[in-house]
Amino acid sequence: MTTTKAVSPVLSVENLTTSFLSEGQWKSVVRDISFTVNPGETVAVVGESGSGKSVTSLSVMQLLPRDTSRIGGRVLLNGKDLLQLPEAQMRKVRGNDIAMIFQEPMTSLNPLFTIGDQISEALLCHRNMSHEEAKAETIRLLDRVRIPSAASRFDEYPHRFSGGMRQRVMIAMALASRPKLLIADEPTTALDVTIQGQILDLIKTLQEEEGTSVLFITHDMGVVAEIADRTVVMFRGEAVESGDTADIFNHSKHPYTRALLSAVPMLGSMKPYDRPLRFPDLDPKTGLPGEPVVSADTVDHQSAPVLEVKNLSKRFDIHAGLMGRLQGRVHAIEDVSFALQPGETLSLVGESGCGKSTTARAVMRLIQPDEGVIRLDGQDISAMDHKELRQIRHKMQMIFQDPFASLNPRMRVGATIAEPYLEHKMGTKAQAEKIVADLLLRVGLTPDMAKRFPHEFSGGQRQRICIARALAMDPKVIVADESVSALDVSIKAQVINLMLELQANLKLAYLFISHDMAVVERVSHRVAVMYLGEIVEIGKRAEIFENPQHPYTKKLLSAVPIPDPERRHLRRMMQVDELKSPVRSPDYQPAPRQYQQLSEHHFVQLN
Missing domain, CATH: 3.40.50.300 (P-loop containing nucleotide triphosphate hydrolases)
Incomplete structure (x- = not known):
């Protein structure tokens, strides 16, 4: 008889409760949240603004102000309770064992330092490298996150990069110390759809190559479906449903989860219809979405254009x-x-x-x-x-x-x-x-x-x-x-x-x-x-x-x-490429365009 050895989670969050001091009273914004992230697994925490998902990630990283916030429960990283660590030890955990990618890369990068110097700093702090070794590793990381001509861009400043390329830099910085856990807080929300697709592919590929666990924070159910193994749905500071992502999408039980899914437009769902389609309303008794409502076609193609x-x-x-x-x-x-x-x-x-x-x-x-x-x-x-x-x-x-x-x-x-x-x-x-x-x-x-x-x-x-x-x-x-x-x-x-x-x-x-x-x-x-x-x-x-x-x-x-x-x-x-520049010389005259009808x-x- 053979026995399967149980896999210990990389991250285990137990009964997490986070409160903020407001007008002399402690008000809880996250209540009794529990979930695990296993080795090589992606867990999505999904919910709308104010649901508490970002506060959950900041609580894990211990990045909330200590004077005005209070965190209860346990946050175990490979069995070590992060909530019990003093700040000096927590600083060694951040960027080394856990790394974080934020929503807006430009606010996370220092505009006064080059891209190369900012990534090298993480290597010099956490991996005991010389400056030459850090530069070589930085170029390797930039190449890994598919930044074209990585070596030539080491000395460029953040404003010279597009939004998608800046997010790639943030991913390279996060991976510099080979963390066990990567927390991605809305990393694709501010990006165009093509750049978002590239970043999601990149995170999947790097996760497979490095075996990194990912805690992915988002409100986009399309992104959740494409990247998450398991999903935690949050509503007003509480986890209302959690489980395998396929089960959440196909057999959701909570009315809020069903409401979220019914409000997600699915590309290709309009094929049977020849006019705009309203989102279905939820049945107040069952919480299930009703039938889609086809809009009345008010377009008169014979009339003069307005x-x-x-x-x-x-x-x-x-x-x-x-x-x-x-x-x-x-x-x-x-x-x-x-x-x-x-x-x-x-x-x-x-x-x-x-x-x-x-x-x-x-x-x-x-x-x-x-x-x-x-x-x-x-x-x-x-x-x-x-x-x-x-x-x-x-x-x-x-x-x-x-x-x-x-x-x-x-x-x-x-x-x-x-x-x-x-x-x-x-x-x-x-x-x-x-x-x-x-x-x-x-x-x-x-x-x-x-x-x-x-x-x-x-x-x-x-x-x-x-x-x-x-x-x-x-x-x-x-x-x-x-x-x-x-x-x-x-x-x-x-x-x-x-x-x-x-x-x-x-x-x-x-x-x-x-x-x-x-x-x-x-x-x-x-x-x-x-x-x-x-x-x-x-x-x-x-x-x-x-x-x-x-x-x-x-x-x-x-x-x-x-x-x-x-x-x-x-x-x-x-293909990884940046949108071409619309800047032309003063005497440039565009060629006449031809269209096929x-x-x-x-x-x-x-x-």
Whole structure:
């Protein structure tokens, strides 16, 4: 008879409870959390903002302020209780036995030191190397995390690296001391979808090669499905469900877990439908998601477009030297053309720096385009002066990414919603109060909330207020610039449902700007893919997602994480490269682009 030796966990968290001192009282934000991470295993801790997942990781690392935080329970690393260690010993554990990767790499890297020096510092502190040995090992690590021309980039500063490459540097730094446990706290949230795919592949590959255990903190269920062996679901400071990732996805028991999964858009789920699809509501009795709601198709393709953009271009001059001479130009958008029908959603997609937001601001005339024509409701607004623009601007409104930055913290939300209505003299104060009450109800809030300030609302509620403010002007077009990307998954679903409902009722046209391809698939009638300031492919939603033709479109779609645990060991084998620079010499003139027409609405760039 043979016996199987039990595997001792690398990390064992037992009854972890973390409290913070607030107004003289200790308030618990993490309560009685328990889980283990075995050798070579990836465990995901998933939940929305405020669930306590990041506080859990900081408690494990003992990185919370000692005067205002209190941690109870046990955190065992290879049997040693980290909560009992004095700070001097804990410093030896951090970066040596446990390493951590944070969400925003630029805030984790010192801008005054080179990349090479910052990685070498970790080696000199923990591995007793000479400076020459540390440099050689640093170059080897940079090469391991697939940074092209690693040796030549040793002496470069962080600002010379893209976001994805900076995250690779952070991974190299974390692996420098060959830790037993790697804690990754939202390491891909701030990255574009293609870069996210590369980073996930990299973590999987390095884990297999090094045998490192990974504690992965995220709110993205697609990422959880692709990388985690086991999953812990957190809600309001408690672990409400845990188990094998496949079981969590296929046989979840807790209503919150089911709500999270139902709010995740799955790429390819739109194939049976020819129009946008609302997220399903949860049954209050069972907690299970109901049937998806197909939006009413409000697009009349025979009507005149409400917005026409033709040959739009915008370049930004770069001056340098003592005399401020023109050194080059950033070709932010180049020869962009599209039309938008009443009741239609056209999505602009692409990675950071591709020109999506510049296009939105140029269309809104928040920046002056260099070339091109913009027609709003048949009127050419591209050459209008400020006074003329003011008279027509109410027809086109914008919703920005960060709702808190869009609202005046000193104004009550009722006054904020009414302000543009009164500024444009569209009615009296009494009429404005009535419209504010009506709009708050329309966006799922209550009229009495008009007296509150922005800080008294959640992120999703603040975005609803921004939508109400845009609707106060009775617009025909709404430009939504990454308007749901900063929201948690369930709140994102609620806001998207609201936007689709408003579109159906009010015949609104949306120019929807996003890098989230799964959300774009769900809300769009047509999609335009942008790369280096140009539209490289445009067509109906099904044409772009089911029959992509341009190599860049195919690359974007292949990188989207899909919430299917069967894909956990998949490798995309994506080429590691950075987005090319849009900077050109002052005398550069782009070659005329040619497009192939594949159907009435489907066009793809040939050169």
